[in-house]
Each structure stands twice: as structure tokens, then as C-alpha cells.
Amino acid sequence: MPLRGLAKAKNFTLGPTAPMKTFTENINIQTKEANKLKNSGKKHSLTNDLQNENLYKYESEIKSDFDRIVPTLKEIARIQHHDDFINTAQTISKKDLGIDLPTHILDKSWVKPLDMRALYAWCVFKQHEKLSVNFFENDPLEGSSESESAIDFEKFLLDCGIHLLDITPCSDGRLAHSVAYVMRIPFSSVRRRSHAGALFDIENTVNRWVKTEHKRYRENMPNEPHKDTRYLKVVTYHFSSVDPTHQGCAAHGSNDKLAAQEGGKKLLAFKEAVENSFCCGASVDLLLIGLDTDTDSLKIHLSKSDGNIDIEKTISTLEIYDSTINLSKEDAEREICQLISKKSSEDQLYGMDKFVYKLIVNNISQIDYVKKFHKGSYKEIGHAERFIGVGIGFKEVHLRNLTYFSHLDTVEEGAPDLDVGVKIFTGLNVSQDLPIPVVIRFDYSGKVPGAKERAVKDCKRVNNAISIRYKNLVDQGLLHTCLTIRDRDKIHSAKIIGMSLDKKTEEAH
């Protein structure tokens, strides 16, 4: 049983242990592992092949919708002075992208060169709209609140002693798929709030905790208030095993130890806030996770004897993958259980151990996903987001490098996060004379009178604040916005309520 020996030697437990490897050592090992993986054709016995195939199909289709925009627009640019240009352009767009182009922009091609920046932004916005419609109508990730997987997962969470799972990944687009892909969690079973550096807002999260507990008291939902379960707050920071000093988290200067420390500090501050503000043993559970944005493997931080999070000691899913790849499903399962808590089967695991076991097994599928479809390590190790998502919502975005998130109520408060996004897109798009597409979103509760109107007002307020803050880009047509709202009480997609590309109505004389 070589692996049990390994477990003992490296202290693979969630309890207090002696120091493990340092971060740098870990990264070097992981890089080597990643290289090893690239060259290996094997897959892990615990990997869910069918799910991988479905997820890849979804990823390819959606990304291809966005990636066909530039070639299509190049073709259209070439024919802008041809006869019957508008009809031809619409035909090409319809065929290649499945969308109509805005006539009021095509219309002007006779008098000035076609505004390709505007067309590019339009296409991104319409592809996002299509994505949203598909997501809410067809549930392609099988994670809606009605889905079997979500119902099962929520039962599982309660079994683990968790009545709400609240995850803050970094805003970085390379973590946009954390929930649905990397951790394989049904999107509707988790509260996701992305923030730059994964530095979530304490007061806002305490409010969410209060709402969650109130619902338990009032409605016994998801369980009765006296049941011994907890609100679990997860922070997912990130690092790059391939280029650790450049492709880590920008908010922490690509210093993964700092990213882990700051994430850990926020988590403890949240716990202390709940414990100090409320009586009767009020508390929360915490989990700190590092994500390698190249291999999608995880480092799950252990707890220290004083209940604090250990910044140094982690369980590496890539190491586990590698150690168990030659085992049968049953043996691999047993090995992982033993690594976590010296138990020999999943049935014997309880609480956080049970949850971590699930995370590890789910992530093994994702490691094989990256191995099979992305040669073990993503080609795009850096940023390659397609648009910035600003506001509150975006339940439908679950693809790596699709969206840079800027969850905010106001630009005034969220400016630091948004500035990072604009900087990233200045490199990605503006450098190529393409605009930064910004989708503004405010979800609202249709049950609350006037909430829809306020969501519309919020969109316009944020749009206005963006046009002031990034005036220089906006004036050059290098930043375009699309305003969207969604009723979170109903299963329907985001509705576009306006765009910076809209035809200006002539003023009356």
C-alpha cells in the first residue's frame, strides 16, 4: 500500500499536521506533473467520461460562437462597397454567427468606412444573449434548481452539514468555470460572488448569512434552524503552475502565497464578524482553495489545531490524481478516503471530510478534461476573456476565459475591480483596435413591486458611471456597453434593455 505510506509521510489529513512542502516546491512538482500528464494517454478510473464529453461540447459550441465573430466581420469588411451590401452582410452573419447585424450601422457604409468596432461589440452582445437564452431554456449544464443533479447535490450538502455553499472565486476569467467545471457543482446549488483577488465583501456576506438563517427559521428551508449545519464560505484564489510569477493573480502581484494569506484573512474576518455580531453560538465554516489555472487542479488548504486555516499545508488534487491513476475505481476511492481521514470508504466520511472527498473526485474528472481536450495544460495560460460582466447576476456564465466578472452595485465602490478588467481588455482588445464589450446586468426579484424599474435604473446609472470613468475609451468607440436585466424569480434569460450602439433618436426641433 504505497499510497497510505505517502499519506502518512506527507500528512494528508484535514487535522493538524507537521509542515508539508513549500509553495514553490509544490508548484515545481505540479509543473512536472503537468508535463508528465501531457505525455500520458491514460485516464483516471474515477473520471466521468460522459460528463466530460457533454461539457466539452458545450464549451466548444459557445466559444466558437464568440470566436467566429472576427473572421465573419473580416469577410463583411471586405465587401462593404459591394452591391447589395446590407443583404449580403446579413446573410453572412446569419449563416456564420446566427445573428442579425444592426441595420443603422450597416446603412452608413456608403458615407464612411463601416464601424467595425461597433459591429464587433454588437456581435459579442448578441452571442451573450444567445448563450443566456440557451442556458435558461435548455439547462445545458444540467444544474438548474429543478435538475436531478441539483436536488441530489443539495441533499449531499446537508449530509455534509452545509446548508449554504457560498463561493468567491477571483474575478479573473480563468476562474469563471470554477463551479460548473473545476468543482462540478450544479450552478443553482451555490452562491457565487466573484471579486478581484477573491477578496469578498464582509458586510455583504454577513447580510447574506442573516438572510440564509432567517429563511431557515421562517421556512425551515433548506433545513430546520436547530439542525447542526453551517453556512460554508469558500474562497478560491489562483496561481499558474506553468508561469507562476507572471500568470498568477494580478490583484496579489502573482504571489500565490500572498493570495492564499489574504483569502484566509478574509475568511477568518467573516467568521469573526458572524461570531461577534450574533449570539447563541452563531458561526460559519470556512474553506480556502487554490486553483492552478493551467491544469484546473486544486490545492485544498488544511485546518490547523486552533481552527485557523493552514496557509502552508494543502491537499493537491494533482498529486492525488497522479498517485491513484493506476488504481481501480474502488481502490482509488479508498485511497482518497484514507488520505483525507484514515477511513476506508466514503460512507464513513462526515462533514467537511465528506465535502472535500467529493471535491477531489469531481476535480479528478476536470484534470482528465484538461488532459484530454487541452493537452493537460491550457494553451491560453493568460487572459482571453470575451467580455466584461458588470453588476449583479450572470448565473449563466460558466466557461473559462469567457467573462471577467466585476460584481458591483456601484462603479464608485467597484472601480478597483473594474479597472483591472479594463486593463486586461486594453491588452486583449484595444491593442488590436477592438472595443471592450461590457455587459451590464442587474438581476431583480419580480415579486417585489418596482424592482424591475429599479434594475433598469441601476443599469443606466452604472452605464453612466462607466461612460464618465472611461470617457476616453468610450469617446473613441473602444468601449461599448450592453444593458441587461433578469427576473431571478423566473427561469428566463437576460433581456437586453439598451446598448451604447443603439440608433440615436433625432431630437425634435
Add this chain to the structure above:
Amino acid sequence: MPLRGLAKAKNFTLGPTAPMKTFTENINIQTKEANKLKNSGKKHSLTNDLQNENLYKYESEIKSDFDRIVPTLKEIARIQHHDDFINTAQTISKKDLGIDLPTHILDKSWVKPLDMRALYAWCVFKQHEKLSVNFFENDPLEGSSESESAIDFEKFLLDCGIHLLDITPCSDGRLAHSVAYVMRIPFSSVRRRSHAGALFDIENTVNRWVKTEHKRYRENMPNEPHKDTRYLKVVTYHFSSVDPTHQGCAAHGSNDKLAAQEGGKKLLAFKEAVENSFCCGASVDLLLIGLDTDTDSLKIHLSKSDGNIDIEKTISTLEIYDSTINLSKEDAEREICQLISKKSSEDQLYGMDKFVYKLIVNNISQIDYVKKFHKGSYKEIGHAERFIGVGIGFKEVHLRNLTYFSHLDTVEEGAPDLDVGVKIFTGLNVSQDLPIPVVIRFDYSGKVPGAKERAVKDCKRVNNAISIRYKNLVDQGLLHTCLTIRDRDKIHSAKIIGMSLDKKTEEAH
């Protein structure tokens, strides 16, 4: 019993009734009443004389602290080129205002004319600081949470079936004394959130409702969750009986009917939001009140048979005052009880009737207060605020026309309210070459790790947003800011953490 007849004739009940007087009629009557009052030396048998004396003493002392600023600075301006100017100026300021002046501003008087705008703002800020220290150290209004009056009042509220009293007056400074003077409610027993036009934020108030209910479930505070009590939301709009078409609420174009309608709409929307978002009979109680800013009398809106608020039908405290002024205490009490619900004593009143009875009796004292100390109708019928208060807090401000409130988290969201304040002060101060003093405040919970640092950051963020939005005024020294924070978990005053007047530290070369 002529009054019982009157009660019947005018349908003075909180239940459904036939139409009463129209707004304009009401106002005309009220103006006449006010005139009558001015000429009468009588006082009401229900008036609390001792409380009136104490409240007047407090009002006079604090306002005089602010009103001595201009004469004192005029004296100092005259001597700016005299020998030993700085010491003499400090002596005068210390003697007349009880505060030191900033040496780095006095220091410059030899090289350029004394910056009187800066000195004026400084003095306002320091007087506010003194007010805050006095308020939290000495409880001059006897309304702190430890005070007998607050303990009694909270018991009384529960007797009325109310477990939280949440009042939104208009931001207008002429309503800043609504709680402690007009309604005579201990300040600590009420949640006050002022907004322009009394148009409070629905989502924010639903959050507060959730927090209140959660506390009942978790801590049985202020009472057990299954007790049949409600969260009472009160909106206080305002009108002017002396000059109804000019000195009413600016946010509603001095149209008091519109002000009442919009306030009523917000209240119903809030109720609907709670009822639709939560199960198990969740609801709230509502109360709409009009305040005559000239006499401080109230119009309390009645309920309609469908539970909605009646915009037309009101109980006027000024009419009640006038109808009962010749009665003994016992007779007056009985008359008021009968007006409210045909009962003959306070002991027989329940629920909202009991609360309204208390409001009427309390307000009678205030009508006499205005009669005795302000000749029945305030001389300053318009704006005369001393500073703008921006942010979250200001528990210590309870004087008419002391402060224009702009309760906000961000300037981006609160700009409409703040713009109104700046417009008011452009008339009051800028027109006289005096700056607009803006006190920024963020209260925080000292129990929450990092909350103090975030309050400091919030102050700076809002200060920065103000300096951008009102750049023109700031550049001319016509808008100054003072940044303050306060730990709401402790009984101490607001601390100044910075001012736009601070000496600029020289940059290193």
C-alpha cells in the same frame, strides 16, 4: 359633548370613513389655526412643560454655537493685520465659540487675505464635533438606549404590537427634529433613514426587516418571533401651512398631495415586497404622516377598509389641539381617545390606535413648544440648515434646520438627494460667499474585524466622489468636507479623521 359630535361629523376614526376635507381646505384651516394660536397665550393641559423647557434650552444652546460663528469670524477678520493676530484670534474663538482655530490657516494672513471660507467651514465642523461629544456623553435629549424614557417607550411599542419602529422623514432640515421634538420619541428607540421626498429604498428596508426578524428568532429580541407584533414603517412627508406652494417639499414640487401619494405608494410597495418575498403571513404595518413645517403639527393618515392608506382623510393634531385646549387633562385625554376609536380612555386603546394616541399627545407638547418659543409658527419657514450630513449615521442630530441629510452608501446612488442639498446650500451659503460645509459620516460595528478601516475607506471614497461631482465649488473653496466615523456598538461620539482644510503635507523631492 360637542367634540364627540365633531368626531362623528368628521369621521375621526382610523377605520374606513366617508371623505373628509380636501388638502387645500385643511391647509387654509390650519393657517387660520396657526394665526389664532399666535395670538393666544393659553397652553394645552396635556403639554409637558418641563420637557419643553429642556428641549428649548438644548435647541438654543446648540444653534447659538453655530450662529455665533459669523459674528466671531467678522471680528477676527477685522484684526487680521494687527499685532499678535494669531493669539488674539485664538483667544476670541476660544471665548466666543469654545474652539481653537487652525493655525496653518491663520498663519497665512500676512501673505494673503485670511481664508474666511476655510475658517467658517472649520468652525462648523468643530461645533458639530462638540455637539456629538455632548450628545453621546451627556444624553441631553434623554433618549439613549439606557435611558428610562427609551426603556419605557420600547415597552410601550411592544404593547402597541410594534417590534420595530422605522421612520423615514424627508431629508429636509425642517424635519431633522421629527423624532425627538415633533413626535417626542427617544432617539434610540427608532430607526431613522431620511431621504429626499421621504422616498426610502425598498430593498434596503426589506434587508432591515429581515435582520429584525432574524434577531427575534435567534435572540427573542425585542420579543419572541411568534408574538403577534409587526415592523412599523412610517413615512413623514411635509408641507407648509404658511406658504404651501413654495415652502413644501421640493422633491414633490411643493405639492403636498403628491408628497402624500408618493409616500403612500412607497409604503405599499414595501409591504407587498415583504408579503411576496416571504412565507407564513409575513407582513408589516404602515403609517403615513404629514408634517406642517411651520407649526410642527401632524396630519395622520387614516386607513381605508381595504387596508390601504387614505390619502385624503387625516387626523389633524392642530385641530385636536384647538378643539381640546379648554379642557382639563382628563377630559382632553378622553376626547382624543374618542376621536381615535370611540373609546373613553387610553387603557382601552390597542395596537395602532394606542400608538396614534401617543403621537397626538406628544405632538400637542410640540405645538405648544412652537407656540411658546417660536410664536406659534417658525420665523424661518424655509431652509436654514447649518451643514449637510452625508453617509450613514448622524444619530446625534435632532434639531430643526440644523442638517440636511443625505443618507447614502455611494454618491453614485445618492446623487439626486445630495444635489438637492447642494442646491439648497447654494442659496443659503454660496450666495453669501460662504462655503457649503459637508460632514461625511460612516458608522461601523467595532465588533466586526476591519469594519473601522472600511468606514475610513468609505469616507475617503465618498469624499473623492464629492470632489469630482462638485469640482467647481470645491476648487473655489466653496465646498468643504469633514470626514467622520463612529463605532455604533459603543457610546462614544463621532471622530474626525480628516478635513478638506487639513494642512497639505509637503511632498518629498
